[in-house]
Amino acid sequence: MVDPRISIIDERMRGVSRIIAVSSGKGGVGKSLLASTLSLILASKGYRVGLFDLDFTSPSTHIILGLEETCPVEDKGIIPPLVHGLRYMSIIYYSSGRATPLRGTDFSNAFIELLSVTNWGSLDFLVLDMPPGIGDATLDVIRLMKRPRFLLVTTPSPLAFETVRKLVCMLKELSVPIVGVVENMKTGSSNIQQECRKLNVSFLGGIVYDPMVEETLGKVDSLLETAFAKETAKLLEYLVKTV
Numbered sequence: 001m002v003d004p005r006i007s008i009i010d011e012r013m014r015g016v017s018r019i020i021a022v023s024s025g026k027g028g029v030g031k032s033l034l035a036s037t038l039s040l041i042l043a044s045k046g047y048r049v050g051l052f053d054l055d056f057t058s059p060s061t062h063i064i065l066g067l068e069e070t071c072p073v074e075d076k077g078i079i080p081p082l083v084h085g086l087r088y089m090s091i092i093y094y095s096s097g098r099a100t101p102l103r104g105t106d107f108s109n110a111f112i113e114l115l116s117v118t119n120w121g122s123l124d125f126l127v128l129d130m131p132p133g134i135g136d137a138t139l140d141v142i143r144l145m146k147r148p149r150f151l152l153v154t155t156p157s158p159l160a161f162e163t164v165r166k167l168v169c170m171l172k173e174l175s176v177p178i179v180g181v182v183e184n185m186k187t188g189s190s191n192i193q194q195e196c197r198k199l200n201v202s203f204l205g206g207i208v209y210d211p212m213v214e215e216t217l218g219k220v221d222s223l224l225e226t227a228f229a230k231e232t233a234k235l236l237e238y239l240v241k242t243v
């Protein structure tokens, strides 16, 4: 039987112009920090931005944003609260701080439920903070959301890039647009840039390892002053022009 909730998703997302899925096959490469910082910078430039934390088992954007007592409001669906200028949605509103281990179909169910009830309104960008890996979330974003574009994150490590290479190949096979690859915690080597060229995928640039970043988690004004945020802002100029 067709899930009736799926038919309403497009209607709910009608006002969303661009979906950017910040993704990597590898964990711990900086997806959540980048997705949050990117969203905050876009909002500070006057764009209407949503941030959707799709890491249901280990969400972290609420910590990066220093989320205070906000709650989605119900009004013919659910309206995500404004958090530092972002329309924000995360499983944490429903998990009360408990772990939410979800098997494949349970993940899809929770995702479909959130997509079918959330009224994002008009957004220039909806940024998705993806969980690590190439699994349920990746496949469901491609299956259920209209024309998502993937922004891929790697570190200089060949171990991280190998997972990104696999992701690039899969996305290309499925004709899913790739914005490009960001090299986080760059070291100065040009390996990743060369690998991107070989794969025929855009290299968007690198971001330094910034030892100050951890102290700014939860304090967005300080986060936006870091070298991490400044370098993210540079990548963003390209992103805004091309997507």
Ligand SMILES: Nc1ncnc2c1ncn2[C@@H]1O[C@H](COP(=O)(O)OP(=O)(O)OP(=O)(O)O)[C@@H](O)[C@H]1O
Pocket: 026, 027, 028, 029, 030, 031, 032, 033, 034, 055, 058, 060, 130, 131, 132, 184, 185, 207, 208, 209, 210, 211, 213, 214, 228
């Ligand atoms: N450029 C950087 N400089 C310093 N610290 C960084 C940088 N990028 C990320 N970090 C830190 O590295 C850790 C991992 O980052 P983050 O949680 O964003 O990665 P992730 O890819 O989302 O991880 P997961 O796959 O578990 O969701 C965090 O503590 C974050 O603050």
Ligand SMILES: [Mg+2]
Pocket: 031, 032, 033, 055, 060, 129, 130, 131, 132
């Ligand atoms: Mg994360």
